[in-house]
Amino acid sequence: MQNSFKPERIVVKFGGAALADGEKVSKAAKAVAKEASKGKHIAVVVSAMGKTTDALIEVAKNACNGNVNAEELDDILAMGERTSVRIFTAALKSYGLKARYFDPADPEWPIITDDSFLNANPIIELCEEKIQRFILPLFEKKIIPVMPGFIGKTIDGKITTLGRGGSDTTAFILAKGLKANEVILVTDADGIMTADPKIVKNPRRISEIDVQTLVGLADSGTKFIHRKALKYKDPSINVRVINHASGDLNQEGTIIRGELPKDLEADIVSPFPVASIRILGKKLSERPEIVGEFIENIRKHTVLLGMSLDENSLVSFVAEKEDLQALAEGIHQIVLNHREAIAMSIRRNLAFLRIKGVGLEETPGIIGRISEPLRLNNINIFGILTNTSSILLFVSWDDRERALNLIKCSLGLEGR
Template sequence: TAFILAKGLKADEIILVTDADGIMTADPKIVNNPQRIKVIDVATLVGLADSGSKFIHRKALKYKDPSINVRVISNNHSCLHQQGTIITGALPKEIEAEMANAAPVASIRIIGQDLQNQPEVVWEFIDKIRNYTALLGLSLDEDSLVAFAAEKENLHELLNSIHEIVLKQNKVIAMSVRRNLAFIRIRGLGLEETPGIIGNISEPLRLNNINIFGILTNTSSVLLFVSWENKDKALNLIRSSLGLEKR
């Protein structure tokens, strides 16, 4: 209600008065000494709501105007000028499907044993990729670790660097790579609560013989990797299946 009224009144700011000093780094009921977050974007706040924080219902956030900041303050100080937490930005009005990376992506996998309990392997793997290029996605299970990284001209150097992990770490057996993948991101408020959303994304690709080389979910986003040569067709099929206009 506050968000709708503020937009109608063309307000400069919304002030939400609560029993807390703002939005905190963690729930004070489960950790000691949580700190106040000074500024937080709406997209990040949605992530907190999805993880169990009930301070602001995430469905209400879709009504926030991007030009009007929200300041969350405590009712303990009897002053509307206290700092609190500033909420900025706005959420997409609908589900969006887009190319998340303009260049091809490589899928790099290391195979081993009990990798989820080998933090030194995971850290070294991530560190080598980050020193070379952007890390776009990561998946870990008991016997494999997969990273999706933006390709650059000297990819061979990165692969040789990662191969050193294979030779050095006893729990790592081998590595593989798949190049020329396209990174597609589907996002929208409440996407993870939309029944059948993964099927709506994957089924049209299956029917058109487009293979999915990786799929990751993260709160209100689905990250998808297909072959680079199929990127335009895949994106249009997904948009059509979700009822979105082609762009």
């Protein structure tokens, strides 16, 4: 009877902090050796050691008086990972393991990209074909493949880099091509934290988080994992973020589940009309108790869909499926109880539209592409709210279908 046992397959990516010196490289290699001794199939992705990439950028730009072009700079920056992968492979061999590193000069190099130098985009079909053809067979030979992260190569052989967070991108693409059970990201943190430890004392580790929540942290400028990398995460493969300090790849860390939407989407979110409720006043932003009472009143009566606040106005968008009379009375009482609040207003029969996708805030002109066709067709926008991966739009309920079709047409989403 044939043995159907399939060894656990993992991709382990070591960040620069985990490889900052020879001692740390040895410790990382030892951790891999320990897991390999259990029969696991392990593929390794390495970043440049320590702050090598930053140092190479500075030296290259100073040497060239700031005139180094993107293609040349990619070739220079790749040297950080190309060196790191050789050192790490040698460290694995020192523990008695069979290992093979890949280099973009190899004909078997698997990460193929376009020619957007300094921020190249992987061509996934070509990457997966080469991963399965050249890397996957190494497991049967008990050879540990070691890949330099961050680096790509164009079809015609030019070296590219994948942008910041590119080593995570490499790990995610490799995991998908290998049909791995898990990706482990070895960093200088215990996992994803409740706050940036450089700003807040004693933040706590989050045991589990979904991708869409994680990408929202980028609003604060804190890049736990870069958004571009998360686009390549397979929804069926969990990611675990751990600290290199323990030298143990089995520590708990933070589990990241799910995926980001791959493309832009536009839809009507609420099947019911939406109401806009506004309090007008003076210095409302300095009175958190007013904001608290406002939210509490809404919570008692309906669903809060969105909210905005500036110095002199507090605006909420709420589901109108319930009778708003009791809510209106409660909000009016807030106005009467606080001298900073002057009056309130309600606009009914609005529609709640949402445009979502990865990196919207990094897409120049996206708001104009949404709003301009509405303006040209005399459709008023009664509210617009934005966050990292979505734009929330409020228009007249009667205009909802026409507005949605115009937005889809402008963004090239017809038929979706």
